[in-house]
Amino acid sequence: MRISLPTESELEKGSSLGRDAWARLRKNKLAMLSMCFIGLMLIICFIVAQLPFIDDPNEQNLENRFAPPSGDHIMGTDQLGRDLFSRILFGGQISMLVGFIATGVALLIGITYGAISGYAGGRTDAIMMRVVDTLYAIPFLVLVIVLKVVIAGPMEEQLKWMGRFANIVPLFFAIGALGWLTLARITRTQVMAIKEQEFVEAATSLGLSKMRILFRHIVPNTLGPAIVYATLTIPSFILFEASLSYLGVGIEAPNSSWGILIKEGADFLETQLYLLIIPGLFFSLTLFAFNFLGDGLRDALDVRASKD
Amino acid sequence: MPLLEVKNLKTHFHTRDGIVRAVDGVSFPVEKGKTIGIVGESGSGKSVTCYSLLGLVPMPPGKIEGGSAIFDDTDLLKCHENDLCKIRGKRISMIFQDPMTSLNPYLRISTQITEPLRIHMGMDKKRAKKEAIEALREVGIPEPEKRVNMYPHEFSGGMRQRAMIAMALITKPEILIADEPTTALDVTVQKQILELIKSRQKELGTAVIFITHDLAVISEICDEVNVMYAGKIVERANSRELFSNPLHAYTRSLLQSIPATQLKGEKLFTISGLPPNLAKPIQGCAFRPRNQIGNSDECLTQSTPEFKELDSNHWVQNCPGCLT
Structure with a gap:
């Protein structure tokens, strides 16, 4: 095995544990491939979709229904004559946004909640964790539907400026606001382990405030597992949105998502199989990519296998 | 008036096995620019003493049951967390035992x-x-x-400890608490770190509270030594006096068990038995069951021995069995 010595400039910068993890991740071909794929998907969905030659995803052409893939419509058209390719791009935007924003919300709530609970300990911790347990016991699906309605009603006015995204933003927050439970538990356990370490005592002896110790010294040390879990949460949220849409309580027209495309495609399973297969392919490949990336991150951030 | 005056400090831990009296009535003054040593075996309460001063004792299970530690008119044991935050790290700072885990x-x-x-x-x-x-x-x-x-x-271990020292001294504190700063280091590095603490102390005029179980280190660096046993100070004297004229049986036993002081081929002297279980109340002299040097029959069994100044500036627990 070749061992490469750090170069002068690397030495000067110092290598953080994060940088080490990145170096390990780069060696994982599958994870890197997945990351490129996700990047590509993001570019296609958000940038290519804005280009002028992409058709309006909602433009109907009833004379050209169920057109098979051709030069005009590279992936064909659906039952209303809409271009499938552009519908996949715009649907992808929603699916990705659900994944990322809901995960972001979940991370924010979960880490803050878990960190405070773990650091406070004692009775505060017990009460905070019982709240989490209670929320766990309520069916996720029911809760998201209720929460979505609760958020959507009063926020309708404020969200108008978002245009076509206005009616899906509540969904993002509803999913995120419930997806944090596991993250809170993970973070709490980590914080409880780390707060006993000597460097926390040392930080206290330097006269730092409790908040500063918690969020500057303890929380960064817990981020590894949280990031891994979050990466695996993104596909599960995308999937969750798909099932909500499939049930008719998720995304509403004129928006679409991959879940809706798959649902519509399933109606024409026997005659126009490509309407199901093509969106399904985009959907599952993206989910695979997120899962592989999550696995890769877990290996890269695994403390037991790392140096020192 | 001393810079820091610790009086009758009592830190107890309320555990499932009962109340552990880790520190049970410890008093000592810290003079400006001087180094005082606290020596004793594991579990004698030397670290807890210093942790109590900076409010680092985990509560619960720990609890400061009494006493005072007056530093510049502020009682460190009773003042508000926010006031303590302004003192620790600025005017009193600390270096820890294991540099590998303290950063x-x-x-x-x-x-x-x-x-x-x-x-x-x-x-x-x-x-x-x-x-x-x-x-x-x-x-x-x-x-x-x-x-x-x-x-x-x-960083290597020695470098980390240097960095810790730099961190502790960067605000030019009046007191530096060093909790076994050399225990986790190589012997060669130990010496360098001690020299470093000594020289930095001289430059900055910092008072140092030096905790260790290494008597050689104590003799090298401390002006005054407190010997702790079972949560209490059993003897205090200036460094030279303590090493040339130890009075308490525990101190004498400790000095005898230094390998370098004994002849080659002779069996190494050790203090038999274990330190007492601090969760059980101790009656009389705590050292009685392990006292081989003095006369354990004469040790106090009912009343707690009094901490008395026998010589000028030489304080000792006044237990007849331990002093013979």
């Missing part, structure tokens, strides 16, 4: 060293970093401009 692995050395400057002195990032580089240079870290940007895992 945050996720933060650069520069971030950690500059933290006291930034929160206590309100210094901006750039100036604080300059100070940090200076501080690292003063503790003998080569190429501090480069090293300051590194992470703790890129």
Whole structure:
């Protein structure tokens, strides 16, 4: 095995544990491939979709229904004559946004909640964790539907400026606001382990405030597992949105998502199989990519296998 | 008036097995610029004493049951958390036993060293970093401009302890508490670290509370020595007096069990038995069951021995069995 010595400039910068993890991740071909794929998907969905030659995803052409893939419509058209390719791009935007924003919300709530609970300990911790347990016991699906309605009603006015995204933003927050439970538990356990370490005592002896110790010294040390879990949460949220849409309580027209495309495609399973297969392919490949990336991150951030 | 006056400090831990009296009535003064040593075996309460002063004892299960520690008219044991935050890290700072675990692995050395400057002195990032580089240079870290940007895992044990010392002294504190700062280090590095603490102390005029179980270290660095046993101070004298004229049986036993003081081929003297279980109340003299040097029959069995000044500035627990 070749061992490469750090170069002068690397030495000067110092290598953080994060940088080490990145170096390990780069060696994982599958994870890197997945990351490129996700990047590509993001570019296609958000940038290519804005280009002028992409058709309006909602433009109907009833004379050209169920057109098979051709030069005009590279992936064909659906039952209303809409271009499938552009519908996949715009649907992808929603699916990705659900994944990322809901995960972001979940991370924010979960880490803050878990960190405070773990650091406070004692009775505060017990009460905070019982709240989490209670929320766990309520069916996720029911809760998201209720929460979505609760958020959507009063926020309708404020969200108008978002245009076509206005009616899906509540969904993002509803999913995120419930997806944090596991993250809170993970973070709490980590914080409880780390707060006993000597460097926390040392930080206290330097006269730092409790908040500063918690969020500057303890929380960064817990981020590894949280990031891994979050990466695996993104596909599960995308999937969750798909099932909500499939049930008719998720995304509403004129928006679409991959879940809706798959649902519509399933109606024409026997005659126009490509309407199901093509969106399904985009959907599952993206989910695979997120899962592989999550696995890769877990290996890269695994403390037991790392140096020192 | 001493810089810090600890009086009758009592720190107890309320555990499932009962109340552990880890520190049970400890008093000592810390004079400006002097080094005082606290020596004793594991579990004698020397670390807990210092942790109590800085409010580092985990509560619960720990609880400070009584006493006072007056530092500049403030009682460290009773003052508000916020006031304590202004003192620790600025006027009283601490270095820990294990440099491998006392630095945050996720933060650069520069971030950690500059933290006291930034929160206590309100210094901006750039100036604080300059100070940090200076501080690292003063503790003998080569190429501090480069090293300051590194992470703790890129430092060796000795370098980390140097960095810890730089961090503790960067605000020029009046008191430095050193909790076995050399225990986790190689023998060769130990010596360097001791020299470093000594020289920095001389330059800054800092008083040092030095905790150790290593008598050789004590003799080298301390002006005054407190010997602790079972949560109490059993003997206090200046360093030279203690080593030439130890009075208490425990101190004498400790001195006898230093390998270097004995003849080759002779069996090494050890103190038999274990330190007493502090969860059970101790009646009379705590050292009685292990007292081989003195006369354990004469040890007090009912009343607790009194801490008395027998010679000038030589204090000892007045138990007849331990003094013979």
